[in-house]
Amino acid sequence: MNLPLLTIIVFLPLLGAVTVALLGNARATAGRAIAATVSVVDLVLVAWMTMRFDVSAGMQFVEKVAWVPQANMTYHLGLDGMSLTMVVLSALLTLLAIVASWKTGKNPALWFSMLLLLEVGMNGVFLAMDFVLFYVFWELVLVPMYFLIAMWGGPRRQYAAVKFFLYTLFGSVFMLVGIIALYLQTGTFDILEMAGAGLDPSFQWWVFGAFFLGFAVKVPIFPLHTWLPDAHVEAPTAASVLLAGVLLKMGSYGFLRISLPILPDAAAEWSTFIAALAAISIVYGAAVAFAQTDMKKLVAYSSVSHMGFVMLGIASMTPEGLNGAVAVMFSHGIVTGMLFFLVGMVYDRTHTRVIAEVSGLSSKVPIAGGLFAFASFASLGLPGLSGFVGEFLSLLGAWASDIPVGWVIVSAIGVLLAAAYMLWLVQRVVLGSPSAAVESIPDLSTREVLVLVPLVMLTIGVGVYWDSLLRFTDPAVRSILAMMGGA
């Protein structure tokens, strides 16, 4: 492997971002073409890597160069099944976000450049195997997302952007403390070397707590979730998609990549607490989603609920649970991405997101309505679509684990509640007679359908043949569990 493939995947979008920004708004048409090309190339590289990926091997395409040898920092990128799953998600959704926001009129050069910059951070987080690098990418993500919300957002965009920024910064400060604590204890910044370091359990407990705060905000887990609805409601469509589709996953990815392998004893101690919070997030998110009057807010709260299943799977610390967690992460990425795209497309036409003002999509715009219904069914976990895979496996894992049965049953009720809010949304928005806002809108354009079709196909593919996803995640999950000492 001569070509530093991972570096290219991470930094190619940076090149694109700089180029697009330098071209400026005057040559924005060229800029967005470059942005699209860069993200297509990135996706192709990721796809090529997926095909070359050897599921029986561990970390692959590793690049490890001394960076700051004095402090034992390395430039260390690596790829395992879990990273791959997430990078696929990030590369795909970035491309789709660029295509979906093709017609952005306000400051397009900066817009596309920010999207690409975001991709740098997202890819970096999922590929970095060195703490410093990880942290840098983690923080890097905040910047473009802040601008995406603050510059292209809704009426309360400043508030939402600042809230998003501060909230996540608040979490990452604790994470930084944890990283430094770990460094002082082990003398390395390498995530993989740290795994299985056999740290003192009480030390682990505190560090886990610090990481927990950092990751839990990002996931987000109840009661640290309140930045999410605001950010989503104010964010422009593409930013919402990436926020829900990829950024939330960074938190749960952190748990899987860092907290569990490095701090296994603490993870075992914390698991019941996390499971309880997960169950509460599931039911609470679902209930609050049910009461929303704004489509985007509903989908945002549904994210809280779905990410609860991720945390439930993680807390179970069983092969089923962890695979389920990654599967929910992936599935939520594509399905919620689809929902946000659709809400955005509806909003573009009707200029409202108020549920009561939109109805009868299926009669007036059958393609939009049909896809909306499809995404909703995928979201509520219909078997045969991807949402079911992860939620079901999380529940299986949780049931088989030490998590108190009560919390598992509460989580299972979340499946019912998901059906309730999702169908109630479909009921009001997709079905019925067309409302005034829907009366004379055009159906989806070819470009918009093209954005959604890959997601639809992935949803069905993963939902029918689970191994298409699990063959990548299962080896990674096994290695995590092995690092935890077969816990």
Place this chain on the structure above:
Amino acid sequence: MSVGLPQMLTLSAMLFGIGLYGALSRKNAVHVMMSLELMANAVNINLVAFSRFVTPEVMTGQFFAVFSMVVSAAEIGLGLALVIAIYRRKRSVELDAVQELRG
């Protein structure tokens, strides 16, 4: 009577005294400058005298005196220029007429 160091110093002191008196007593800026020149040349005499009688093997004092005279010449040139400038504004070269720098 041979001219020795004491005589030279006495001359210098007299010149200095005359210059100091002139500088303090005169109102005319040109007079004051002339008095200043006297004092400067008193110093020059001192320099040459000490050089001649204390360290005759090196010419340091003489050189210093030459430097001093050059600087004086320049200083007088600047000073006269100032005086002319003041005269143009005030139509007078009385020192008491210029009090703009009062704090």
Place this chain on the structure above:
Amino acid sequence: MSMDYVLLVPLLPALAFAVLTPMPRTVRLKLVPLAVGAVFGSLVLSIAAFLAVWPGGQQLEPAWHGVVTIAHIGDRAISLGLALEPMSAVMLLVVTIVGAAVQVYSLGYMHREERIGWYYAALSLFTAAMLVLVLSNDFLGLFMAWEVMGLCSYLLIGFWHEQEAPRLASIKAFLTTKVGDLGFMLALAVIYAEVGVFDFATVLGHDWSAGTATFVALLMLFGAMGKSAQFPLHTWLPDAMAGPTPASALIHAATMVAAGVFLIVRAFPIFEASGIALTVTLWVGLGTALLSGLLAMVQHDIKKVLAYSTISQLGFMFIALGAGSPTVALYHLVTHAYFKSLLFLGAGVIIHAAHTQDMRQMGGLARKLPVTSLTFAAGSLALAGVVPFSGFWSKDEILAVLLHEQQYAAFAIALAAAFVTAFYVARLWFRVFTAPTQQAELHEGHRSMVAPMVVLAAITAVIGFFGPTLGGFLGHGIPWPAFGTAAVSTFAAAAGIMLGWYVYGRRKSVVNTQVIKQRFPHAYGVLVNKYYFDLTYGYFIVGGYTALARGLASLDANVVDGIVNGAARTWRSLAALGWAFDRRVIDGVVNGSASAVRAAGARMRTLQTGSVRGYQTLVAGAVVLFVIWILVKGA
């Protein structure tokens, strides 16, 4: 001969769905024959599969099976399998025959609908899912098909979604069955934790402890109660009648609602291992059969009568299961599938002809709709349990099993339910067909609608004679009815019909039912209000949840987010405080030193006289002082 064609049985309708769905409405319309063709293809292949399994018996190896592993997790693998054995072969026939009948019938019934293409797509998906369900060789595959059927049921109930009632009915149906599905899903979790795989052979062969078996069985029973609309999860089925009638015939009479029964038949060894679960099943069935039958007596909507009747008959199947005879339950399932779908199709013709579903506005249809009235009569007699129609035989078996198990109380209740059944059937039939004519313009259904009814009626008329054959095919005996029970059940049926005739059927001096209603206002109120289930659920569960959700949402906006915003506000006031401190104290120090310097300067400046001679004097004075100082120092 390879039997992989069995795979095509569910695949054909699935393909029809896959082809129809992405098409624009106008193209879909033209592709309807494709869907009908697909289900007929499935029918032919099912017959072939049935013949291949013949003569059945208790086989250990399925005649055909296929497995695909869909997931590898740790050391375990999750597989989905299909298998063809006698039970699934019988069910294949039931599903494809009723399915084909319904699809042909719908050509006539739905031909005016603009979205008939979508209707056929959903119907095809449903058929595919149901066929997968009956072929499934493991609980997971069964569950997945089960859920997809729930989706189709939702889509078809809400077919006329522009109207309020179907919209609400569809969501109610989905959510109520989903409540049951939670039980099923948790049962799967327990099975996975206990056994590690889902396939029938391994799970059923597992050495279940009584406690775990009871747990799993009760969870499954809960799932089955949701799907098969047993009390207290029955409320969705009558509302589901808001969907197109042929869809009701297929989904909410013949097949999907029977899936719950089918599940328990499949999982029967676990129920047996539990014992308690069987008792619970029995009493759920008894309660449902009787209570729902009573409700059918007071309904005026012809479809709702049939809906409650379906619930009641499903209750009979549960009774058979609870009494320990899955074969008899399956037998009743099969006969019921035919005669109930027949009744629904008949109801469809009646509704088309009468333009109403209210029986009070019907009457005298026998003369105008001769074929329908005859086929409907066949279905009604089967439902009432009159020899030789199919319902008689299977219901009789259920009663016989109860007697055999010495469940006398249960026998009495079941008999009462049978009597009630006969009564409401008679009420329905006499009211619709013989009561005085109220409408002039009435037309028999189109032949595409009549032909399927005739076929189903024929099946209903003869299938009862094949009970023992079916029993042999399934590997368990179904005996011919014993004279005793047959006499008792026939007496009950006859009594019910006679009473129905006495009240509703006589040409003259029809009993004034208003008097009865006024005589027993409380009992009537309870029945008319459907035992207050809907009100209770609507008020407490739906209303309670809505209120809770609203409360939580405002809690989230005000308290949870309020804490964050409060923290932000506190921080901001702290920052304001800090700023004040900054301005007053820190800036104060800086500014203070500056003003001190300024004050000093103000005093110092007086030295600056601007007088040149003054300066000179100062300098001279300083020099003098300096010299003096040197002189003094030197001395």
